[in-house]
Amino acid sequence: MRREEKAEAIAELTERMRSADTVFATDFRGLTVKQLSELRGRLRAVDTEYTVVKNTLARRAASDTGREALLPYLDGPTGLVWVGGDAAVAAKALDGFATEFPSTLTIKGGLLEGADLPQADVTRLAKLPSREVLLGQLAGTIAAPLTGLAGGLGNLIGGLARTLAAVQAQRETEDAPAA
Incomplete structure (x- = not known):
């Protein structure tokens, strides 16, 4: 990735982190393209978007926006869930998919209105x-x-x-x- 492309990607991630109240981080290791497409469809239905990110760029964007609580979750293959609507509904959709595909999708944790949200809390939020x-x-x-x-x-x-x-x-x- 060229320097200009990296700067552009960091700027885009920075803007998304500033505008999103809730962000969940996942490990998508083992998901097939079809499963990833199905996950994106389910999340889109609840006003949520799923993107795969480069950890180094996401770490930089998190630091630039004061969202350092997200840093521990930016390790290994990472997909970020950008919640546009109700965080509990998005957590339900994500948790439901993770339950269906337990060996391929893992919820790492996230941020809820800027506060750290460990994996157990995301699961608890999904049960509301x-x-x-x-x-x-x-x-x-x-x-x-x-x-x-x-x-x-x-x-x-x-x-x-x-x-x-x-x-x-x-x-x-x-x-x-x-x-």
């Missing part, structure tokens, strides 16, 4: 429920006390109405002329 499920759980958690409060107030008002009806009935019987 989807954003929609989490929002539904949050809504249910918020609504449960309100539902209980509404039921309690309904019972209180109903009890008050029954008590007032009983008092009114008692007064009517007291006011009624004796026969």
Whole structure:
């Protein structure tokens, strides 16, 4: 690779690292071209891109952007996963593929909003429920006390109405002329 090509590649990696909130590093040793193409397709479906990088150029870009936490993962054959959307969805897709092809694709680790994310944390992130499920759980958690409060107030008002009806009935019987 000529010096100009290297500088161009470093500039491109630097720009991608600056713009990506989440980056995962993988070891793709043993993946066939067909499997790599399938992986890229699955990741593309979740607004994520997979590129194979030269470690020396990626290390330089990581250092230039202050993303030094990525440096330990830039060893051996490395593919970087550039997450454009939801990091948990991308981690699910990557982890699912790594589970299908355990001897060929290994998740090394990555960065989540600039913070180091070891391999175990990427796997943990992949196990999280989807954003929609989490929002539904949050809504249910918020609504449960309100539902209980509404039921309690309904019972209180109903009890008050029954008590007032009983008092009114008692007064009517007291006011009624004796026969």
